[in-house]
Amino acid sequence: MSKPRRLGRRTFLQIAATVSAGGSILACKEPVTVWKFFTPEEIATLDAVCERIIPADDYPGASWAGVVNYIDRKVTYVFQDKQSQYRKGLAGVNDTSQALFEADFTALSAEQQDSVLETLSSGKAPGEAWKTQSPSSFFNLVISHAMQGFYGDPRHGGNKDFISWRMLGIPHPPVRARRPAAPVA
Amino acid sequence: MALPHVNAVVIGSGAGGGVAAKELAEAGLSVVLLERGRWQTAFDYRKDDLQNQRTTQLGPAFGPHDLKKNPRVRVDDNGNARVVYANGWDYQNNAMCVGGGTLSYGAMAWRFMEQDFRMRSTYGDVENSTLADWPISYDDLEPFYEKAEWEIGVSGDDSGNPFKAPRKKALPMPALPHSRECEILKPAALRLGLHPFDIPMLRNTVPFNERPACMRCRWCVGFACECNAKCGTQNTVIPKALATGNCELRTECLAKEVVIDDRGRAKAVAYFDENDRLQEQPCDLVVVSCSAIESARLLLNSKSKLFPEGLGNRSDWVGRNLQGHSYCGAMGLFDEDVYDDLGPGAQIAICDYNHGNPGMKTGAMLANEFIRLPIQFAESNYVGVKRWGIDHKNYMRTMFRRTIRVMGPVQEIPVFDARVSVDPAVKDFWGIPVARLSGSKHPHCVEVSYYIAERAEAWLKEAGAIQTWRQPSGMGLSGGQHQAGTCRMGDDPATSVVNRNGQIHDCDNVFVADGSLHVTNGGFNPVLTILANAYRISDYITREWKGSKFR
Ligand SMILES: Cc1cc2nc3c(=O)[nH]c(=O)nc-3n(C[C@H](O)[C@H](O)[C@H](O)COP(=O)(O)OP(=O)(O)OC[C@H]3O[C@@H](n4cnc5c(N)ncnc54)[C@H](O)[C@@H]3O)c2cc1C
Numbered sequence: 001m002s003k004p005r006r007l008g009r010r011t012f013l014q015i016a017a018t019v020s021a022g023g024s025i026l027a028c029k030e031p032v033t034v035w036k037f038f039t040p041e042e043i044a045t046l047d048a049v050c051e052r053i054i055p056a057d058d059y060p061g062a063s064w065a066g067v068v069n070y071i072d073r074k075v076t077y078v079f080q081d082k083q084s085q086y087r088k089g090l091a092g093v094n095d096t097s098q099a100l101f102e103a104d105f106t107a108l109s110a111e112q113q114d115s116v117l118e119t120l121s122s123g124k125a126p127g128e129a130w131k132t133q134s135p136s137s138f139f140n141l142v143i144s145h146a147m148q149g150f151y152g153d154p155r156h157g158g159n160k161d162f163i164s165w166r167m168l169g170i171p172h173p174p175v176r177a178r179r180p181a182a183p184v185a
Numbered sequence: 186m187a188l189p190h191v192n193a194v195v196i197g198s199g200a201g202g203g204v205a206a207k208e209l210a211e212a213g214l215s216v217v218l219l220e221r222g223r224w225q226t227a228f229d230y231r232k233d234d235l236q237n238q239r240t241t242q243l244g245p246a247f248g249p250h251d252l253k254k255n256p257r258v259r260v261d262d263n264g265n266a267r268v269v270y271a272n273g274w275d276y277q278n279n280a281m282c283v284g285g286g287t288l289s290y291g292a293m294a295w296r297f298m299e300q301d302f303r304m305r306s307t308y309g310d311v312e313n314s315t316l317a318d319w320p321i322s323y324d325d326l327e328p329f330y331e332k333a334e335w336e337i338g339v340s341g342d343d344s345g346n347p348f349k350a351p352r353k354k355a356l357p358m359p360a361l362p363h364s365r366e367c368e369i370l371k372p373a374a375l376r377l378g379l380h381p382f383d384i385p386m387l388r389n390t391v392p393f394n395e396r397p398a399c400m401r402c403r404w405c406v407g408f409a410c411e412c413n414a415k416c417g418t419q420n421t422v423i424p425k426a427l428a429t430g431n432c433e434l435r436t437e438c439l440a441k442e443v444v445i446d447d448r449g450r451a452k453a454v455a456y457f458d459e460n461d462r463l464q465e466q467p468c469d470l471v472v473v474s475c476s477a478i479e480s481a482r483l484l485l486n487s488k489s490k491l492f493p494e495g496l497g498n499r500s501d502w503v504g505r506n507l508q509g510h511s512y513c514g515a516m517g518l519f520d521e522d523v524y525d526d527l528g529p530g531a532q533i534a535i536c537d538y539n540h541g542n543p544g545m546k547t548g549a550m551l552a553n554e555f556i557r558l559p560i561q562f563a564e565s566n567y568v569g570v571k572r573w574g575i576d577h578k579n580y581m582r583t584m585f586r587r588t589i590r591v592m593g594p595v596q597e598i599p600v601f602d603a604r605v606s607v608d609p610a611v612k613d614f615w616g617i618p619v620a621r622l623s624g625s626k627h628p629h630c631v632e633v634s635y636y637i638a639e640r641a642e643a644w645l646k647e648a649g650a651i652q653t654w655r656q657p658s659g660m661g662l663s664g665g666q667h668q669a670g671t672c673r674m675g676d677d678p679a680t681s682v683v684n685r686n687g688q689i690h691d692c693d694n695v696f697v698a699d700g701s702l703h704v705t706n707g708g709f710n711p712v713l714t715i716l717a718n719a720y721r722i723s724d725y726i727t728r729e730w731k732g733s734k735f736r
Pocket residue numbers: 196197198199200201202219220221222238239248279280281282283284285286287289290291292293294295406407408438439440441474475476477479480483666667668698699700701709710711712713715
């Protein structure tokens with residue numbers, strides 16, 4: 001097993017380049033969709049929200065880690081009861097961002113996106129969707145799902161390449177066996 | 186068609202039930218062991234950070250699995266009732282599978298201290314509390330603690346603990362080599378004049394009982410052990426019970442009620458089998474070991490002509506005094522990495538603050554925490570930093586590897602209204618009324634938790650923490666993994682449910698053998714005391730059986 005190492009900026013850029021060369025799935029506009037529950041437009045909004053929840057710095061964030069994969073899968077099965085919250089809530093994110101900045105959420109700068117999210121978390125946000133649903137509880141839901149997708153096991157669709165575990169410098173993939181008195185790596 | 190008669194039905198195959206099944210089967214009784222969960226292994230939900238018994242975002246890995254089929258009701262402080270499910274904190278879940286909590290537990294193996302059996306005598310009356318002494322003393326339990334330590338397997342070294350009650354025999358296995366946290370915390374405790382030692386654990390540190398030693402992984406507490414080094418009832422006493430040929434384990438069988446005859450004695454146990462068919466298993470005696478919440482529910486649902494309010498509930502004590510622990514402690518940030526990715530994590534403890542705290546009537550053991558999972562650390566947000574954005578990421582990147590948490594379970598002062606009842610309206614999938622949880626902690630426990638959190642903080646500061654955060658406990662009802670107290674053991678039928686032998690006061694062929702018995706729950710994790718009591722009660726049953734009392 002290799003020693004836990006930090007992914008340097010260079011390696012990250014290489015990985016990022018490979019991914020974009022493969023064609024970003026987020027840009028996919030064909031009617032055939034790889035998503036189980038969300039529409040491609042919803043995915044783009046959700047991905048942008050998650051990326052502000054766990055943003056990239058010198059280490060990749062939620063978007064690179066495929067957090068939306070996780071959410072799409074889980075909302076299809078285990079979290080089925082959250083489907084209508086997501087449907088309404090993602091529309092609401094755009095409502096609020098239109099009201100504040102006259103553009104959809106994905107078109108905003110990072111600072112503008114943050115202020116939309118701050119508005120949601122304050123509990124009072126402009127937008128049709130928020131008449132029947134609390135913006136802060138929707139945002140809290142996305143925060144917890146984003147954390148799960150980023151820090152949870154990759155088998156569930158997120159945390160690609162154990163990226164969050166690498167960030168924390170903990171062994172990946174899971175250690176299978178070691179001697180009881182194994183020296184600290 | 187009626188099932189063939191057996192001598193004993195043991196309900197629940199967790200800590201208490203596993204031991205009882207083995208002891209009765211070895212004594213020659215024919216035993217049916219009913220377990221509502223499945224026989225699971227480490228290869229179910231393998232090392233899944235999102236689905237285990239500690240972090241349950243995708244559900245509790247070790248039961249109950251079907252959340253919707255197994256609801257409970259939680260009443261909040263304003264009297265509002267709502268339905269809760271096992272992936273949420275309010276459900277107060279432990280585990281539901283063969284082995285119960287012992288398949289996935291952290292495996293700390295504490296003997297309670299002598300004072301823990303005499304809390305009332307030690308501290309006197311406490312207002313708004315049902316604080317009482319146990320009907321038995323530490324000395325009564327000592328031989329059975331020893332039996333549990335040797336039959337199920339405990340490692341560790343508590344020779345450095347001057348506060349412990351005397352033990353006759355040393356532990357069968359040595360402690361693990363020290364982790365980095367331990368190396369930092371131990372000298373600091375000694376400098377403060379405290380008495381640190383290696384926590385006793387139900388975990389092989391050397392090959393023992395034909396199972397290997399711990400390989401020190403990150404997926405310990407909340408998970409089944411992949412190398413089978415953790416010692417639970419599912420890999421010790423239950424296989425032994427089955428090997429006698431006298432015990433049949435029936436999994437996915439949910440007990441509905443203990444069936445009482447016209448003379449007020451148990452004659453059978455009614456249960457839903459794995460195909461949801463109602464069955465009745467006739468027997469001579471019953472041992473109830475469903476853990477504190479579900480044992481109370483089962484007794485309350487066992488209504489008959491002679492026990493219209495539920496079995497053993499003549500004095501309205503069944504389900505009362507629900508208690509876990511008031512968890513509290515502190516986290517310290519260090520200016521270097523302290524995380525070494527070695528399980529099980531918890532390793533070093535002190536008992537300096539279990540008793541004798543100035544002006545206080547309870548206390549807690551303090552120990553370093555079990556190994557952490559990233560998702561758990563991210564969600565807990567122990568320091569109150571913004572929960573999202575770059576602040577969150579910085580929190581993870583600076584704190585995950587550089588913090589130590591020292592935590593302790595404050596012994597609860599029992600409260601009569603912290604209770605399990607059965608809900609008048611909500612039923613589970615099988616139509617059985619569900620457990621309804623209401624009440625809150627005694628305020629004194631919360632006071633003490635502030636004191637204990639300060640002590641934890643002082644320890645971390647001495648160890649070199651550059652910043653610390655205290656984590657006292659809140660008032661919310663406690664139960665969960667350490668649930669206890671709901672079928673109190675006592676000499677007086679007016680203020681308890683079972684006698685000192687675990688026998689229901691007015692129904693001599695029904696016993697309780699699990700955490701429900703605990704009068705008070707110690708300032709420690711409870712499982713070794715549950716195991717020891719199950720040995721003690723089984724010893725009584727098998728001795729009486731030879732005199733044919735139950736036939
Ligand atoms: C993650 C975790 C960590 C823990 N760490 C520690 C620790 O370090 N130290 C410690 O001392 N304790 C620890 N515990 C707590 C410990 O596991 C419990 O105290 C102990 O298992 C309780 O024993 P019990 O016999 O009362 O009940 P359980 O072990 O819960 O067993 C009850 C069994 O009864 C079954 N059952 C319930 N109702 C019915 C019914 N109607 N019909 C049939 N079967 C039924 C359940 O499915 C279950 O298997 C931990 C628990 C968990 C989950």
